[in-house]
Amino acid sequence: MTPSLEPLLNPRSIALIGASDNAGRIGGMPLDLLSRFGFGGAVYPVNPKYAEVFGYRCYAQVEDLPAPPDLAVLAIGARDVTAMLRRCHAVGIPAAVVYAAGFAEEGEAGALLQEELARFCAESGMQVAGPNCMGLANLNTKAFTAFAAIFKTASLQTGTGCVSVLTQSGNVCSALYGLARSRELPVSHFINTGNEANVDFSGYLDYLADDPHTEIVLGYVEQIRDGRRFINACRRFEDQGKVLVVLKAGVTEKGAVAVQSHTSALAGDQRIYDAAFRDLNVIAADDFAQMADIAMLARLRVRTAGVRIGVVTMSGALGAILTDRFIQAGLQLPDLPADVQARLRAGIPAYGMVGNPVDVTGNIVNDPQFVAQVLEALALTPALDTVVINAPGYMLDRMAQPLIDVVKKHPRLFVAIDTGQADSRARLRDAGVAVFDDLGQAVRALGPYLTWQARRRPAVGTGGISCAVPAASRKVALPPLPCDELQARRYLQAFDVPDPDVHLAVSRETAASLAERIGVPVAMKIVSADLAHKTEAGGVVLNVQGADQAAQAYEQIMENCKEHQPDARITGVMISPMQRGVAELLVGATNDAVFGPVLTVALGGVMTEVYRDTAHALLPVTQEQALQLLRSLKAFVLLDGFRGRPKADLQAATKAIVAVGNAFLSGQSELDQIEINPLLVREAGAGVAMLDALLLPQAAEPEQNQSSW
Amino acid sequence: MTPSLEPLLNPRSIALIGASDNAGRIGGMPLDLLSRFGFGGAVYPVNPKYAEVFGYRCYAQVEDLPAPPDLAVLAIGARDVTAMLRRCHAVGIPAAVVYAAGFAEEGEAGALLQEELARFCAESGMQVAGPNCMGLANLNTKAFTAFAAIFKTASLQTGTGCVSVLTQSGNVCSALYGLARSRELPVSHFINTGNEANVDFSGYLDYLADDPHTEIVLGYVEQIRDGRRFINACRRFEDQGKVLVVLKAGVTEKGAVAVQSHTSALAGDQRIYDAAFRDLNVIAADDFAQMADIAMLARLRVRTAGVRIGVVTMSGALGAILTDRFIQAGLQLPDLPADVQARLRAGIPAYGMVGNPVDVTGNIVNDPQFVAQVLEALALTPALDTVVINAPGYMLDRMAQPLIDVVKKHPRLFVAIDTGQADSRARLRDAGVAVFDDLGQAVRALGPYLTWQARRRPAVGTGGISCAVPAASRKVALPPLPCDELQARRYLQAFDVPDPDVHLAVSRETAASLAERIGVPVAMKIVSADLAHKTEAGGVVLNVQGADQAAQAYEQIMENCKEHQPDARITGVMISPMQRGVAELLVGATNDAVFGPVLTVALGGVMTEVYRDTAHALLPVTQEQALQLLRSLKAFVLLDGFRGRPKADLQAATKAIVAVGNAFLSGQSELDQIEINPLLVREAGAGVAMLDALLLPQAAEPEQNQSSW
Structure with a gap:
């Protein structure tokens, strides 16, 4: 359990070590701020040169303080910092702010100083901000410890x-x-x-x-x-x-x-x-x-806000431009329901627009009662989450009172873009209307904020896809690593990743009889823990037809691989029926240096690389998140009935993706990576199959900058 | 030859028909502005109700004016407009502004009014602005004719x-x-x-x-x-x-x-x-x-400005953020040359940065002489086109004088982002420094402006690719349209689009002997002016090996096509050797309703559609522009030696693209579209070949909204 940061961030008393009487210096500025803005707690400047600074009694030494303060602020040079922290700790000060530069950011000597400082903090339990920082301020208590x-x-x-x-x-x-x-x-x-x-x-x-x-x-x-x-x-x-x-x-x-x-x-x-x-x-x-x-x-705390925007303008042109910009920012402008359109049309002339964007036209703002009706209709319709009004200042002023009345009555986010200088801005803001100067500014704030609001809501209608967080994943023993493909497949199978009909041949004779038994064209692939790049080793032959070809392919594969890497341990040759499906996926999991276990999905093949079309997520993922990941790929259309192709089995594909995540989490202490490439996805209902599987062990020596995972 | 717009945009005298004495009304506001801001020419209000408005003598009728003014402004209702224009024309007024709404924007009756107005303008040669407009203003002469x-x-x-x-x-x-x-x-x-x-x-x-x-x-x-x-x-x-x-x-x-x-x-x-x-x-x-x-x-008119930006900050963090944003906006931050870095390092401490972005650190701004040296080095280095300085106001103030001195001496664009409220802003602007409030604002202006500047410069180093505008294109007779693929190929060949070894079989016997003569796997395809979708008609067989298979394929194709469309005219079956290359392109030309002849290029295949990766240009294009189009495709890497593949023959590909454009321009009066899909591109030096070609005639009835092309 980490000690609380309360003494740093909400100190009741503060010592300033290296105090100065000059408000322009780092030893003086915090004292000036504390005094000027009336910090309520005790303040102890420390510097033998002064008796008093900024109205506070000054002490010669930290050991002279009448009581240990919550926080010491060190406005002293880098070389003296750790020694001073020891003295602060000794008198019972639990926390400190260190301004000094000259630590890790300044080469090797500085890095050593910083290590010493960090070690002292870890040993003593002292909470230290910095070094090389501007400091802190609690604006609610006026505890300014920043310069x-x-x-x-x-x-x-x-x-x-x-x-x-x-x-x-x-x-x-x-x-x-x-x-x-x-x-x-x-x-x-x-x-x-x-x-x-x-x-x-x-x-x-x-x-x-x-x-x-x-x-x-x-x-x-x-x-x-x-x-x-x-x-x-x-x-x-x-x-x-x-x-x-x-x-x-x-x-x-x-x-x-x-x-x-x-x-x-x-x-x-x-x-x-x-x-x-x-x-x-x-x-x-x-x-x-x-x-x-x-x-x-x-700050307006309108929790119902969301991406479905209604736009109100006094100009069709501005409505069109706002529509372009909002849609490009990932927001939506749904058509208004027919009854809402009818209500609007009652007061908006034929050359105005009632669909969304709504162009109320310039004349309408002279009729506050109708303005109130328009705004109320937009506040009430379930087709919208957010309403944006674009108006030059003097027109916004005329709409201000009805707008304020509607905002107070209904829990809907209203945003105004004032292209002039409306007198009503402050009143609107007080009533809870966000006011922007410019459409670009509004779009850049609304885009990320409203998509974030929408993301926080539970999704609906997932078509049989589970939203549940995967059950506490079973623990399956990893094969000894590095392992061959059959071992990798067996490990993944244990997490319910479907494995096709796979057989191992250890002689040309078994290869021939297996191929005959399977009866359709087969794929043959070397099985070896030492040969990760099977194609490069000449270890793969596809579309093998019948016993004779299989026997021949077996010998060719063994010969190629022995030549490619004479000392490779070889388990045998894998034989499986050639498979066809709607699409092929890459499904991988690995350890990110910052965030730990992460998942990668993409369509298989070279185009994914050309277009950098991959999706990633922190593990574990739910089946619903797996589906969202697939949907976020530009190539998702290929799984979704593109140009008359059958739709892919998303149910099975997302189950397999969740399973790969679980398999990685189960083995994460030893695994660096799992990759299925490709995972064959057949048409809806026909399932998936891993056509290739790879487990990579962690490197013996941990890399630099690895996280605590 | 269109008559000059001088009377509209630079009138020496103005009549206001429907004048009002109320500055808030459209018949009064222009008069108020003309009078208030001192327009130097004659102003004639027209309205029988007044003797004088805004200090101008008012006339009852346009026929009463002492002399015909350059321009009449009509502040009258839509139904009276054309009649009034006739009267204005009759007294010798060459131009008019029409404010009235109620024309094409308001349904059928309004559209008829607008047609009448347009017809009158065309017949009389009168120059008319509007209708349904706010009007015009020449700010240099103070000729306000806008409300x-x-x-x-x-x-x-x-x-x-x-x-x-x-x-x-x-x-x-x-x-x-x-x-x-x-x-x-x-x-x-x-x-x-x-x-x-x-x-x-x-x-x-x-x-x-x-x-x-x-x-x-x-x-x-x-x-x-x-x-x-x-x-x-x-x-x-x-x-x-x-x-x-x-x-x-x-x-x-x-x-x-x-x-x-x-x-x-x-x-x-x-x-x-x-x-x-x-x-x-x-x-x-x-x-x-x-x-x-x-x-x-x-407005700063720094013609040397360009995308290679040098960034100067007082903070490494801001340098990193600016770098991110500028690069995302399509700009570049080249590393500074070693000699420039050495000059900067002489005064910038170790924890500052000299590469680009340059972090001069906060202390440096106290040394105006060194600031001047830094700015001068950045103004002189040929590695940059533009210099951006990001500083809080008080620091910008300290740098202002050296900055102004450098800007006056050197023709380089300097831009400042002032995150505070520098007192020196006006002085900097007067000296030719653009000052922005905010990094986002600066990036959004600099991105498009500097890429535009760079585009205007002649490109260098095109590697044998011609920058010349294609010579006045030869005129080749089009085949009668619609035509079959062989006719389309012959037409394109006449513009030097390379055509592979293509033969026509009109019987199963010629098909067999042609396949035997060619000696390698062949492609066979129906030739018919009536079957644009050959695959759907069952009219294509690929990878045909030898005489027997060719004879069989011939019969199959004929049978399929006759079943698919019994009345289709069939020329025969095309036979050509199967071709392999580095990539396949789609090259097309068509008539855009607004801009006329335009070119489209893309990589062939379904991924281009999935990723919407296409490039377009107005025709004609030079070979260099064709290369730029190809380079603008995300999939260009596939032509450029992706993952060890050979590089594609860009010389031949760009020649063929130019040729397709010329072929379209030559036939544009009759053609709606040319499409080669795919154009096979072989490795560098090995040329290109059209694997499929299509000419589409224009529809008999011109579509609505077609342009004058």
Whole structure:
């Protein structure tokens, strides 16, 4: 059990070691902020040079303090940090913030200093933020322990904050705080994690999941150090209905290089990050303004909001443009039901539009009663989840009162795009209407926010596909690794992955008689734990017809493989009937360095690679999630009756996918990878069959940067 | 020759018919604007009710005016418009603006009114804007003939304008004007085209290409009515180095429906619009704020700007995020040359970055001399085209003077992203630095603007691929249409599309002897002008081996086809050697309803359809453009030595693509479509061969909405 971060994030008393009387210096700025904004707890500046700074009595030594504070802030050089932490610990201070740079980000000597610091924290149980960080602030208690100039320029909130900012970069922390405040979002915590020698991003996230004030976290990460803890924290956010918006740097190859040269953090596999964020219901963001706008929407707490948008404009052109942009952002504009259209048409002239987008035309806004009817109809129809109104300021002003009345009456998300400067903006916001300046800004916030809302809802109509989390997976003994294909098949079969009629021939005679017995064209393949690349070894012959060809193929395969790798242990030659189906899948599972066991599915074949059309998920997955993964492939159409082909057996395919996940989880302590490539999928009702199976053991030496999985 | 639009867009005198003394009404607002902003020419209000309005003498009838003005503005109802235009024409007024709604946008009766109006314009030669439009404004002469409230709220410029706003929607025109002015962009013309009964979008564009003030046009279109004129106007923009930014509504299916129900305009094929905009060097935009930001960049006239960006930050994190976003926007961050890195490293500490992005670290901005050195190095290196500086306001202020000095000395585009509120913004802008508030905003403007700049430059190093526009194409007689495949092949061969060894069998005996003579497996295919779908008719047999099989296949094909369509005229059965190559292409040409002859290329096969991986271009194309089209396919890797396959013969493939285009242009008066599917592409040096060819004649009845091509 990790000790609580309460002393770091909600300190009742604070010492500032290396205090300065200059508010422009890091030893002075937090004292200035604490004093200026009226922190209620005790504040102890420590510096033998002063008797008093910023109105606080100053102490010469940490040992002189009248009582041990919750938190010590160290505004001293890197080389002195660990020694000072020891002294703080000795007098009973449970937590510290370390500003100093000059640690792991600055070469080998710095890395050694950081190791020493981390070791001390682990041994002592002291909770330490940083090093190389801008610090922390609890805006609700005014406990400022950060040296961030933004606190002086951005307006300070009056009420209780609900948005926390949590970043691995100090500059980003300031920028996000400034953007949140410019939208009048009340902030709970300001947290810059820095080098994370002791408390890391996931640790803070864990705390914020329980923090009664925090409802929304705006996060910035370059690297997640503890994937398991991150996953757990995200799941707790989800359970408590909290919102986590994260910008991850290093999503392009060049961006990852920049992250690495900047922090020596490995950016990780972006496709897995994307999948993990989706599975963990994290909203992935692209820029800071977008993050603050998403927080603005999330703060309205309209839980019924969703992707089905009704658009209201005073201009057909703007309706068309908004339609384009919303649909490109993954949202939907359903046609309004006939009765709603009829109600709208009663007051909208023929050249206006009532389908969706709704063009009420410019004249209508002069009739507040009809405006109220339109808005009420859109608030009540079950065809919509969200209503967006686009209007120039003076027209929005005329609609403001009916809009406010409707919003107060009905639990539906209403969003306004004001292309002018409406006087009613503040009133609308107070009533719970999100107001944007610009359609691009609105689309960039609504797209990710509403798709996230929709993802959180239980899916309906899965057509016999199970939504249940797979039962506690059975434990099956792995074959000794590396193993041959027959052993891999047997292991997977034990988890109910269907295996076709497979036979082993250990002589040309058995090959011939097996082929004769099977009676249709057969596939023949070398079985060897040492030959992973069977085709390259000349170990595969397809479409073998009858006994004679089979005997010949047997000898050819043995000869090829012995020549290819003379010392390979060979079990024999596998013989199975040639199989035909609707499609072939690749189903794989492996250990991601950050997130642990992950699943990969794709259509088999070269085009998947050309078009990078793969889907990934954290394990375990339910059958329903497996189906969603398949549906997320662009090539899914090939399984779904493309151009008159039969539909594929998705029931069997998704069962097999779940089974591969379970097989990996069961063996994860020894396995690096499972891959079935291809899994043959026949038409609906006719099942699937693994045509090839591979188990790869973990490397003897664990790789660098491996997670705690 | 169309008469000049000078009286509409640069009138020296204006009559307002239906004048009002109320500045809030459409008959009063233009008079208020003309008077308020001091239009220098004569203004004649016309309305028997008044003796004087807004200080202008008012006339009872248009026939009473002391002299015929250049332009009449009609603020009267739809039913009276054409009669009034006749009277205006009779007294010698050459042009008019018609505000009235109630024309084609309002059902059949309105459409008839609009037809009458259009007919009168065509007969009389009068130039008429609208109907159903907000009107026009020449901001340089203060000739306001629009009833747009935005002119009262947005600040009026003092100098000469260079940005013109040209839209098919009045609301969009106002919104764009407001956004341009909020960025202090000086405007030349404000043009809302309305229903375009007479002068259309392309007509105005044509005028603006010659307008000495207009350098940049911000356009909004739902439908291009005259594709040929649009193409010509765009080419003239290009020749004169002018910039055209266009937002096209209706790019999604649902958006197209909204456009259609709003204006009854057909949105057209979006892929062809995309291709045409690219070929015509139009910058395609997504929203209005982005358009105004692009104009801000274009106005700086830094012709050397391009996609190779150098990024300077005070934070490694921001460097990484900017890198991600710029690369995702299609831009490049080349590594800086070693000598430049060495110069930067001299002043940047070890934890900063010098590669690109450059993290100068926060301390550096205190040393203006070193800042100047960094900026100068980035301004001079031939590795970059553009430099982007991201800094919080107070840091940007410290860098402002060295930045201004460098910008004045060197012709390189410098862009600043100010995440604070720098005091130096106005000074930076005056010196030619574009300043953005937010990284998202900067990326959305720089992405399309810089890729457009790069596209305008001549390409280098095409590896023997010709950049020349194809020579005036030879004219070859088309076979009588519909024609069979052999006739189609002969027609295409005449344009140098290579045809493989193809023979015609008209009996089972000739089929047998031909197969024997060819000596390798052959393909056999029905030849008939009436059977376009040969496989469905059972008219194709592949991999036929030897004389016996060929005779058998011949009979089978004839039997199948006779059963499939008993009355089909059958020429015989085509026999050709089975061919193998690196890849198969689809090469097609057809007539687009808006843009005329267009080319389509794709990899053959079902995956192209699954992944919608096709490329399009206006015809004719050069061999170099054909290569760019192929390269723009995601599947291009399959032609380029994918996973050890041989590289495809791009020289031959691009020659054949150019030839298909020429063959279509030669026959375009009769052809609806040419398609070679597949064109077999062999390895480099081994050429291409058409494996199937199809010519489709135009339908006897021209379809609705066909263009003038």
